[in-house]
Amino acid sequence: MKRLGERIKKKRELYNIQLNDLAKRVGISSSALSQIENAKSSPSIVTLKHIAECLNTTIGELVGENENLSQNPLVKFEEMKYIETNVTGSQLFSLSNHEPHKQMDNFLIRFTEKSTIEGLFSRHRGQVFCFVSEGNFSFHLDEVEYKLKKSDSFYFDMVLSHRVQLSEGTSGELLWIVSPPIS
Secondary structure, three states, X not given: OHHHHHHHHXXXXXXXXXXXXXXXXXXXXXXXXXXXXXXOOOOOHHHHHHHHHHOOOOHHHHHOOOHHHHOOOOOOHHHOEEEEEOXXXXXXXXXXXXXXXXXXXXXEEEXXXXXXXXXXXXXXXXXXXEEEEEEEEEEEEOOEEEEEOOOOEEEEEOOOOEEEEEEEEXXXXXXXXXXXXXX
16 A cells, blocks of 8 residues: 555656645545555545546556566566567567566567568567677568678668568577567
């Protein structure tokens, strides 16, 4: 309950809203809101919903639904989350925990012989930075071909036509960072 009150107060202050102004918008007294913020009383679910709406957030965020993930910035190699394998055999892994306010998505793509990124990402407005951690790749951006090898990097706008394929060897890995996040 204490953390709920702290989150409400922090969000209110972030939006530069006075306690009495928020209380009026929510339809409760300033005293009642103060007691909620100071963990001296708990709001009803209806009041909590009104507070969340007035603060442009969700009840989940106010109660700390994702707090454990957002306060855990470390993802160990063995803990990276498998997402999918496409039709060509490339595997997509997430390299970051879910956090509702993150500014980018971070992925590791593992390639097998001749595999591509086909179907791993839909058209998305944003930018991509990729880094070759292993392997040799053929990268087509608006029909211009680029050859990338280990330690090369590439930065582009994701709305441009692009294709990536492992061009040599039996395996490769790309670090793929998308901003803003896809999810």
